[in-house]
Amino acid sequence: MGQYWCLINLDKRAAISGLGKLGEWLFGGTPEHFVPFLAVTLPPSAFDVKKQSVIIAGPSLDASSALGSLNLAHEILYLIFGEIDDLRDAISLSLTNKTLSDIGEARVYELVCKVTAPWSGDRIICAGDYMQWDDLPEGILSKSELREYRGRDEDEDDADLNEEDDSDADGPTSLYDVRWQEPDVLKFGSVRGWELPQGLSSFERKEFSRRSKPRYSIDISKDETHGWVLCNISKREYVRASAVAALTGTSAKRPQGIGGPGRRKIGLGHVLITQICWSSDNSISMYYEGDLHRGRWAGDHLSITTMDRLDKHEAWKDASEEVVKKVVEIWDSEFEGWRSQVDGKDSK
Numbered sequence: 001m002g003q004y005w006c007l008i009n010l011d012k013r014a015a016i017s018g019l020g021k022l023g024e025w026l027f028g029g030t031p032e033h034f035v036p037f038l039a040v041t042l043p044p045s046a047f048d049v050k051k052q053s054v055i056i057a058g059p060s061l062d063a064s065s066a067l068g069s070l071n072l073a074h075e076i077l078y079l080i081f082g083e084i085d086d087l088r089d090a091i092s093l094s095l096t097n098k099t100l101s102d103i104g105e106a107r108v109y110e111l112v113c114k115v116t117a118p119w120s121g122d123r124i125i126c127a128g129d130y131m132q133w134d135d136l137p138e139g140i141l142s143k144s145e146l147r148e149y150r151g152r153d154e155d156e157d158d159a160d161l162n163e164e165d166d167s168d169a170d171g172p173t174s175l176y177d178v179r180w181q182e183p184d185v186l187k188f189g190s191v192r193g194w195e196l197p198q199g200l201s202s203f204e205r206k207e208f209s210r211r212s213k214p215r216y217s218i219d220i221s222k223d224e225t226h227g228w229v230l231c232n233i234s235k236r237e238y239v240r241a242s243a244v245a246a247l248t249g250t251s252a253k254r255p256q257g258i259g260g261p262g263r264r265k266i267g268l269g270h271v272l273i274t275q276i277c278w279s280s281d282n283s284i285s286m287y288y289e290g291d292l293h294r295g296r297w298a299g300d301h302l303s304i305t306t307m308d309r310l311d312k313h314e315a316w317k318d319a320s321e322e323v324v325k326k327v328v329e330i331w332d333s334e335f336e337g338w339r340s341q342v343d344g345k346d347s348k
Contacts, residue, residue, distance in 0.1 A: 015183075278299070
């Protein structure tokens, strides 16, 4: 037996449903698919600009190509790119000429940043279908939200909102059953699903793909103040990606893919799910007997960013040790001796 789960964004009123029983997908690759929803792409840097100028010198971007009617002052060309709001259009224009490529680079990446991390900073919860209306995380919904989701009238007594009764028979039986919007899963910053213009050369297609991708890779030789973190904005807590990567001896230079492939590997997406599950029933379809269904971060405002970009106006708590300890307990209960099997060596 076991209940089914869905990942809900309360602020976007969207959900990823059809996840199945928790024990069937928590230990696989599914949780890592959620990372791009929260991971804030890196801002452009001098290194990125230099690298871009070298790569664009391909066979289809001749520096001597005529600009035609766009043979204008560079200041005006910058303004033209600034008026383009569609990433595909901006990339298309930048591919027509090396001058336009150089000038449009900043705007293209600005638009890339706009379509990444669409859930960053929002209230996120992984809800089980055995959840009950009178058993929500404290303060997760406003009174108006609770009325709306339960299908209650505006003039209904506030004292009755958190009670279960027969009047809910025609409405959603729990937060899990609310009719949420479906997000465009994993298409952020990617040309996947795009209908590219006809007649593009192989080089131009590769450039289209490359320019549409967000940049996440950091210099891990720097100190921890530049490392990736999964952060709880509501509680001012964070979990260091480096602490998660240390479990498997892998790299934390990118927020996604930490721990590598395989059922015994752990990434930030897995850590995320272990902290935000909520249900009124403890059935999770796994051997773990702890309170995984009562996630301490369920419904909080969450994001994945780098430590140097955390809000400095308030103090933050490093919750890495506490959170990673719980994650290890969950994996230990499911895969005895898994740490000694990672890369064929003991991780202790």
